[in-house]
Ligand code: SF4
């Protein structure tokens with residue numbers, strides 16, 4: 001075991017993993033975190049705690065991680081390269097591990113320009129690829145990035161994101177391979193809507209033998225509305241939303257769009273369960289946490305395995 | 309070359325409001341080429357200041373002189389006999405020139421008249437694009453001649469990031485994604501293996517004041533420099 005996290009155990013035992021996501025509040029309301037956590041408890045194996053998502057200041061990711069641990073959930077501590085240099089990152093990784101956090105997700109982070117402090121200085125001292133490498137070095141070699149020894153190294157199951165859709169498409173698997181070589185243990189993909197393209201990507205990853213080296217969790221975000229689908233298609237960089245998704249939502253009829261969004265998501269999950277090379281699903285139902293129990297039920301991923 | 313842009317007129321007026329006799333020093337090299345601080349721009353600024361201050365019933369006597377390069381002692385020496393006639397000196401050179409000028413005449417206040425923005429290429433007259441952040445360890449050989457430090461909004465060495473958007477950067481559809489371009493160029497040249505391996509974390513070399521002495525040369529005691 002690299003970290004002994006629940007997520008690692010579930011994946012190692014060969015179960016189809018199911019992870020969720022929770023965005024910390026823009027304030028100090030711990031109760032809000034606990035309320036969201038309650039919807040996720042028992043329905044997912046681990047919960048991603050976002051780190052200043054979309055470059056908006058929020059309660060720190062490690063603090064919200066601790067709050068959900070108190071609620072009996074396992075966090076997947078997200079860390080972006082935008083806000084911290086290598087000293088701060090390593091310090092936070094040590095602290096997180098000391099407090100019992102066992103999964104982390106290494107991300108570049110959205111550019112600061114998108115957020116509420118658009119002219120903040122973006123740090124990007126290291127990038128997401130180098131962050132993976134750094135955590136692995138800390139964990140497996142007991143060394144800081146600078147080379148000094150770590151007394152009691154951190155235990156982390158190392159995750160990263162992958163976008164199977166961005167152009168150049170041919171580069172996507174190579175980028176995945178690069179992350180694997182850097183030391184990643186699991187991947188959570190960008191939200192998937194274009195199934196054809198995703199199937200192609202997974203096939204390439206299978207052909208290159210990559211899916212044997214890393215656990216891939218397919219990213220799923222149910223569409224809440226036609227407006228959301230249109231927005232994602234037009235405005236969110238790196239998102240690939242085919243017209244047929246929008247048409248299908250439009251065809252659902254008044255008051256039934258959200259349910260249709262969930263239907264689509266559950267059909268995807270059914271396919272992912274069977275897809276060779278996939279190890280699970282990552283459900284990003286941000287600000288829709290209360291729907292997670294229903295989605296998990298309908299997607300037939302319950303009960304979640306309990307591994308000692 | 310180094311490119312710069314004249315500061316907003318308001319800001320300039322504000323900096324100079326307490327002075328009645330000022331020397332404006334232009335620079336005949338980079339900032340002249342990029343139309344920010346050469347002889348012509350000195351004349352234009354001085355005329356504007358003269359008019360604006362007259363309108364405020366607070367006239368200023370502002371003279372202009374443009375030297376070849378303000379980042380060079382040899383040319384700065386031309387000012388030695390002049391500056392003490394003025395209450396302040398303003399410079400239309402880049403940040404390097406302004407500092408070198410201020411260093412030579414520590415007895416007199418020196419003000420910058422331009423905002424220096426970077427190392428850029430001349431796309432067309434009046435249009436310049438930044439291409440280098442002088443990182444001190446050039447990786448253009450690896451990246452097919454496209455600078456990831458300057459041209460990527462996150463300055464990353466293992467791109468593209470997840471925000472790359474059909475050839476554009478996530479920050480703006482008008483801004484090409486540097487890493488998309490790097491991929492395309494290396495792919496065309498059959499050199500993708502350049503970026504298949506992890507580029508290790510960068511040991512930043514641009515964080516302390518840098519001094520450069522070319523091989524065969526050495527530093528000289530500043531006392532010996534005129
Ligand atoms: S890598 Fe970029 S910033 Fe560094 S020296 Fe080369 S062009 Fe300049």
Ligand code: SF4
Pocket residue numbers: 459460461462463464467468469470471472473476477478479484485486487488
């Ligand atoms: S989209 Fe491309 S240029 Fe923009 S930050 Fe990401 S890698 Fe850099």
